[in-house]
Amino acid sequence: xxxxxxxxxxxxxxxxxxxxxxxxxxxxxxxxxxxxxxxxxxxxxxxxxxxxxxxxxxxxxxxxxxxxxxxxxxxxxxxxxxxxxxxxxxxxxxxxxxxxxxxxxxxxxxxxxxxxxxxxxxxxxxxxxxxxxxxxxxxxxxxxxxxxxxxxxxxxxxxxxxxx
Amino acid sequence: xxxxxxxxxxxxxxxxxxxxxxxxxxxxxxxxxxxxxxxxxxxxxxxxxxxxxxxxxxxxxxxxxxxxxxxxxxxxxxxxxxxxxxxxxxxxxxxxxxxxxxxxxxxxxxxxxxxxxxxxxxxxxxxxxxxxxxxxxxxxxxxxxxxxxxxxxxxxxxxxxxxxxxxxxxxxxxxxxxxxxxxxxxxxxxxxxxxxxxxxxxxxxxxxxxxxxxxxxxxxxxxxxxxxxxxxxxxxxxxxxxxxx
Numbered sequence: 001x002x003x004x005x006x007x008x009x010x011x012x013x014x015x016x017x018x019x020x021x022x023x024x025x026x027x028x029x030x031x032x033x034x035x036x037x038x039x040x041x042x043x044x045x046x047x048x049x050x051x052x053x054x055x056x057x058x059x060x061x062x063x064x065x066x067x068x069x070x071x072x073x074x075x076x077x078x079x080x081x082x083x084x085x086x087x088x089x090x091x092x093x094x095x096x097x098x099x100x101x102x103x104x105x106x107x108x109x110x111x112x113x114x115x116x117x118x119x120x121x122x123x124x125x126x127x128x129x130x131x132x133x134x135x136x137x138x139x140x141x142x143x144x145x146x147x148x149x150x151x152x153x154x155x156x157x158x159x160x161x162x163x164x
Numbered sequence: 165x166x167x168x169x170x171x172x173x174x175x176x177x178x179x180x181x182x183x184x185x186x187x188x189x190x191x192x193x194x195x196x197x198x199x200x201x202x203x204x205x206x207x208x209x210x211x212x213x214x215x216x217x218x219x220x221x222x223x224x225x226x227x228x229x230x231x232x233x234x235x236x237x238x239x240x241x242x243x244x245x246x247x248x249x250x251x252x253x254x255x256x257x258x259x260x261x262x263x264x265x266x267x268x269x270x271x272x273x274x275x276x277x278x279x280x281x282x283x284x285x286x287x288x289x290x291x292x293x294x295x296x297x298x299x300x301x302x303x304x305x306x307x308x309x310x311x312x313x314x315x316x317x318x319x320x321x322x323x324x325x326x327x328x329x330x331x332x333x334x335x336x337x338x339x340x341x342x343x344x345x346x347x348x349x350x351x352x353x354x355x356x357x358x359x360x361x362x363x364x365x366x367x368x369x370x371x372x373x374x375x376x377x378x379x380x381x382x383x384x385x386x387x388x389x390x391x392x393x394x395x396x397x398x399x400x401x402x403x404x405x406x407x408x409x
Contacts, residue, residue, distance in 0.1 A: 063315060112372075117260070
C-alpha cells in the first residue's frame with residue numbers, strides 16, 4: 001500500500017476533528033426563565049388606578065430570603081414549583097402604630113414547556129379562580145383581587161391586581 | 165467475566181491486523197495474481213459490522229446499539245452502499261435527561277478514487293447517502309430554568325407530571341457526505357473507516373420537546389442543520405460472479 005491513502009486518511013481525521021469542535025449550545029441570558037407573578041396595587045374605589053400605599057413591604061413566608069426591592073410600581077413575586085400555592089405577607093405602614101399585616105395565598109397550576117436543548121424547560125403558571133385568598137381574619141387592608149392576565153408565561157405585563 | 169472475554173476477542177482482532185497486512189504485501193510477487201489485473205472485476209457483495217458501536221455498547225451503560233454495513237460492487241470503482249442500525253441511548257444534555265430509541269437506514273453510493281497496485285484492493289472513497297430514522301424520545305427528568313432560585317427546592321429534579329414521558333412515532337430524514345477508506349487485510353476481509361457530514365432535511369418534532377439526538381444522525385443542535393458521525397467497520401467480501409478462466 002502506498003503512502004497516498006495514509007496521508008489522505010490523516011487529512012480526513014483532521015477535518016473530522018474540526019467538525020467535532022461544534023459550538024456548544026449555550027442558554028442565552030436573554031431567554032425568559034421561570035416567570036414571576038407580576039402584581040399591581042390598585043385603588044379599590046377610584047376606577048382601579050394605580051395607587052402606592054405608604055410604608056409598604058412584602059415578606060415571603062417559609063423562607064429567610066428577602067424579596068428584591070421593586071424597581072417600579074409593579075411587584076414581582078417568585079412562585080413555588082413544588083406546590084400549587086404560595087404565601088406572602090403584605091405589610092402596610094410598617095414600623096408604625098397603624099401597621100397592618102395581611103397574609104395572602106396565591107393559587108395556580110404549573111405546566112412546563114420546552115424552550116430548547118440548551119435552556120431546557122420553564123414553567124407557565126395559570127392562576128386559579130379565585131387567584132388569591134386572605135388567610136388572616138379581621139381588619140384587612142386588602143379589599144379584593146382582579147385577574148389582569150391569568151396565564152403567567154412572561155413578565156412583560158402584570159397578571160394580578162390587588163385592590164386596596 | 166463475559167465482558168472480559170468479549171474484550172479479549174476484540175483485542176485479538178486488532179492484534180491480527182498488522183499480521184494480515186504483512187501477508188498482503190507478499191501477494192504481488194505471486195505470478196498468478198499479477199495476471200488478474202486485466203481480468204474483469206467480479207460483481208461482489210461485501211457486508212460486515214461497525215466495531216465502534218459494539219465496543220461502546222459493551223463499555224457504557226447508557227448506550228446500546230449496532231450498525232450493519234454492506235456494499236455491492238458494480239464496477240471497478242463504483243459501489244451501492246447501505247447501512248442499517250439500531251440505537252438506544254440515554255443522555256443528560258444540560259438540564260434535560262432523555263432516552264432515544266430507534267432504528268435507521270442509509271442508502272447511497274461510494275466512489276473509489278484510489279488506484280491500486282497490482283493485486284491489491286484498497287479504497288479511498290467519497291459517497292453520498294440518503295438516510296431516514298424511525299425513533300421515539302422519552303423524557304426521563306429535568307430541572308427548570310431559574311437563574312434566581314428564590315425558593316428552596318426550585319432546583320428539584322422533575323421526573324413526573326405534565327411534560328415527562330414518551331413521544332412515540334417520530335422520524336427524520338437527512339443526507340450524508342461520506343468520505344473514508346477501506347484496507348484489504350486478508351483476501352476477503354476489509355477494515356474501513358468513514359467520516360460523515362450530515363445535513364438534516366426534515367424531522368418530526370416531538371410535542372413539548374425536540375429531537376436533540378436522532379439515531380444515525382446523532383446530535384442535533386439549535387439553529388443548525390448539520391451533524392457529524394463516523395463508523396469503523398470490519399467487512400467480508402463475497403464474490404457473486406466468478407471470473408472466466
